[in-house]
Amino acid sequence: MAEGILVSNGLIWKQQRYFGIGTLRKLGMGNKGMHGIQTEAHYLVEFFRDKNRRAADPSFPIVHAVSNVICAVVFGHRFSLEDKTFPQLIEACDCIVAFGNSYFYYMYEIFPWASEYLPGPARKAAYSSDFVHSFIRQEIKSHRERGIRDEPQDFIDFYLDQIEKTKNITSSTFEEDNMVQSGFDLFLGGSETTATTLRWALLFMVVYPDIQEKIQKELDAVLSPSLLICYEDWRKLPYTNAVIHEITRFSSIILITLPREAVKDTTVLGYFQSSGQMGVGDSTGRQRSSPPIPSGL
Known part of the structure; x- marks a missing residue:
């Protein structure tokens, strides 16, 4: 059974998603507290x-800045540009996303057994995922060695506290593997x-300098030069x-959406999907039937 939030389902998905959203809100996501x-x-x-x-x-x-926002939320600290491990982490994530947006992904999706025998993008993506x-896991280990804080500071702190609170509840899905995947x-x-959306935004500002100029004039007229823009x-x-x-409407951010599984026989816009069958959406948002994603990717 899949773990974490994005590709899980059933009780795991419900508990992990509910906890994840609640924790992100406590950490300031979606409000003026996102310093x-x-x-x-x-x-x-x-x-x-x-x-x-x-x-x-x-x-x-751009990727460094965006990733550091997530790092501060999940791990409780940011990484400098000089850090040697952080570029490796970003490169691994780029590899995973590039594979998911490639035709190789479709091939391995149709023939999942091929990923176990043929070298290439699937192996590299699996290594990057590992x-x-x-x-x-190393970040979790560091948090455990530091001990659970009275006032959790990041996602891992909150999750470790949740594991402790639910350790005697048999229906709980809060354990280390789900914490890692979440x-x-x-x-x-x-x-x-x-990060991809921001890169598209920069490109559009270069291609359409008149729009860039209008945005700059509005920013100059409304905001103080000494203050950073905030959500409000x-x-x-x-x-x-x-x-x-x-920009978010017009840009091409990802090739396909996350896999979905029908809970009952369903027909949408002429596409039939039987109960329990997994499918993925293409770039138009339409869903098509497919075998399960190769293990570990």
Whole structure:
């Protein structure tokens, strides 16, 4: 049975998702308490300012900034650009996402046995997945050695506390494997899609300088130059807000959606799926039948 949040179902999915959403809210996600986003935005702005109009590849700094927001939430700390492990973590996540967005994924999805015998992208993605899981386990080990805090500071703190609270409940799904997979899901799902959206946003600003100019004028007119933008400012920035929504609508973020499993025989727009059969959505959002995803990917 699948673990974590993204590809699990049944009791595991219900408990892990409910706990995950509640914990993220306690840590400030979705409200004005997300100081970590402003911190990383500051570092990202400084990166561009230091280039002083010189050409630069913004890919890694953007991924670094976005991933650090998730790291602060899940692990309780951020990583510097000089850290040697963090680029490996980001590279592993890129490999996993690249495989999921490739035609190789479709091939291994149709012929899952092939991933066990043929070298190539599937093996590399599986190795990358193992690396990220090992990284998270090491973070959990560090948290355990430090001990459970009276006031949890991050997702792992809250999860360890939840394991202790539910250890005598037979129906509980809170244990280390689900904690590792939930951390993996939060890190991968919360960093790659946001970073990709930001890269698209930069591209559109270059392609449409007139829109970039209008956004800058609105920001200059509404915000103080000494203050970072915060979530509540969206009400005062209707044009900027509209452009952000248009970017998310127009951009191609991922090739396919997460797998889904029908709980009963279902027909949608002429597509039939029997109970218990797994399927994935394509880039149009339509769902098609498929075998299970290869183990470990």
